[in-house]
Amino acid sequence: MLHADETFLGDVGDDAPIHDQRGAAVVADVDAENVHALARPRIVYGNSTGRSIPNCRARTIWFIFCRGFDSFRPMSLTGFAAGQVRQVASAWVKRRVLTQPATLTLARSDWAKSLTQPTEFYFECYRHFHQKLAPELRAHREYFRQPRGNPRGFGEDAFHVMWHALFQEFKPASYLEIGVYRGQTISLAALLGRMQGKPCEVCAISPFSSAGDAVSKYGAGVDYYADTLANFEHFKLPQPKLHRGYSTDADAVAFIRSRAWDVIYIDGNHDYEVALADWRVCSESVRPGGIVVLDDSGLTTSYRPPPFATGGHPGPSRVAQEIDRARFEEILQVGHNRVFQRRA
Incomplete structure (x- = not known):
C-alpha cells in the first residue's frame, strides 16, 4: 500500500516521462x-x-x-x-543493475522472494533476461521492441523471464489472453510451448482496434488483427484463436466460460469496473491449480519501479487488493504483474 511519504512513480516505461504525483x-x-x-x-x-x-x-x-x-x-x-x-x-x-550477476534459478522455490522483496526480485529477472535467457526469447522481445518510436509491443524485459518461469512450472496446454494489442504476449506463449515440446493452444479476446481506456491510448491506422497474425507468422507459430470484441460482451463471456483454462492473462481495459468484471469471469473459468496473471496491478504492493519500468494502474491494482485469498493464492510478482493460483 502506498503511504503519504512514499513516491508513486506511476507509468514510467519506455514511452512515458518520469514524474511523481506533484509533477516533479x-x-x-x-x-x-x-x-x-x-x-x-x-x-x-x-x-x-x-x-x-x-x-x-x-x-x-x-x-x-x-x-x-x-x-x-x-x-x-x-x-x-x-x-x-x-x-x-x-x-x-x-x-x-547489470554489474551484478543473476544468481537465482527462478524456479518456484525462488518465487517467495518476489512477494517480500518485489523490487529486488524484479532486478533479478532483468539480469536473468540479459545474462541467462535463451537467445530465441531475447530475439522475440527485441522484435516487439522495434521499430523505435512506434514499437510493436510494450512490456518490459523482465516479463519474458516471468512467462518463461511460469511455463517451466505449469506447462500449460491452454492459454487465454484478454487484451492483445499486437500479439507480443500471446505469441510468446506459443513460442514457449513450442520450445518446451508441449504445444499450447493460444486464444485471445481483443477489440483489435485503437480503443483504449482512462489510462491507455492507441494509434489509429493499424489493422491490429492482421498485424497480430503477421507477427505469429514471422516466428512460424501456429495461428491463435482470436475473438474480436470486448471481454464484457455476452459472446466473449460465453467463450471464456466455455472451458477450464490452464492460464489466463488479464490485460484488457484497465478501468476498475471492467478489470473487476474480467477478474470475476476469469477466476471462475480457470481450472483448480491453474493461474490468472493480472497486469498493471502493482500499486498496492511494496514494489517500487526503476525509471525504465512501470508500477501499474489504479484499477487493476484495486482488483488485486480485493481478491479472495481463500480461493486464490498469490504466488509470484514480477514488476506490476501479479500471479494468482486457484486453490484446489
Missing part, C-alpha cells in the same frame, strides 16, 4: 553498495526550493527541466525535458 522530475540517486536503492529515486523539486544538485549531469537536467517547467510551462518543452531525464536515469540504472 525524478533523478535516480543510487547507493553504490545497495542496488535496492535503485528503487527509491530522489525527487528533485522546482528551483524555488533552493536545493542543490550533487553533480554536473544532474545540474544540467535540473536546468533544462526546471527552466522549462517553472518559467514557460509549454507541454512540449516539459515533455522533452522529462524524456531526457528518463533516458539518462534509465540508462544509468540499467548499467548499475
Whole structure:
C-alpha cells in the first residue's frame, strides 16, 4: 500500500516521462553498495526550493527541466525535458543493475522472494533476461521492441523471464489472453510451448482496434488483427484463436466460460469496473491449480519501479487488493504483474 511519504512513480516505461504525483522530475540517486536503492529515486523539486544538485549531469537536467517547467510551462518543452531525464536515469540504472550477476534459478522455490522483496526480485529477472535467457526469447522481445518510436509491443524485459518461469512450472496446454494489442504476449506463449515440446493452444479476446481506456491510448491506422497474425507468422507459430470484441460482451463471456483454462492473462481495459468484471469471469473459468496473471496491478504492493519500468494502474491494482485469498493464492510478482493460483 502506498503511504503519504512514499513516491508513486506511476507509468514510467519506455514511452512515458518520469514524474511523481506533484509533477516533479525524478533523478535516480543510487547507493553504490545497495542496488535496492535503485528503487527509491530522489525527487528533485522546482528551483524555488533552493536545493542543490550533487553533480554536473544532474545540474544540467535540473536546468533544462526546471527552466522549462517553472518559467514557460509549454507541454512540449516539459515533455522533452522529462524524456531526457528518463533516458539518462534509465540508462544509468540499467548499467548499475547489470554489474551484478543473476544468481537465482527462478524456479518456484525462488518465487517467495518476489512477494517480500518485489523490487529486488524484479532486478533479478532483468539480469536473468540479459545474462541467462535463451537467445530465441531475447530475439522475440527485441522484435516487439522495434521499430523505435512506434514499437510493436510494450512490456518490459523482465516479463519474458516471468512467462518463461511460469511455463517451466505449469506447462500449460491452454492459454487465454484478454487484451492483445499486437500479439507480443500471446505469441510468446506459443513460442514457449513450442520450445518446451508441449504445444499450447493460444486464444485471445481483443477489440483489435485503437480503443483504449482512462489510462491507455492507441494509434489509429493499424489493422491490429492482421498485424497480430503477421507477427505469429514471422516466428512460424501456429495461428491463435482470436475473438474480436470486448471481454464484457455476452459472446466473449460465453467463450471464456466455455472451458477450464490452464492460464489466463488479464490485460484488457484497465478501468476498475471492467478489470473487476474480467477478474470475476476469469477466476471462475480457470481450472483448480491453474493461474490468472493480472497486469498493471502493482500499486498496492511494496514494489517500487526503476525509471525504465512501470508500477501499474489504479484499477487493476484495486482488483488485486480485493481478491479472495481463500480461493486464490498469490504466488509470484514480477514488476506490476501479479500471479494468482486457484486453490484446489
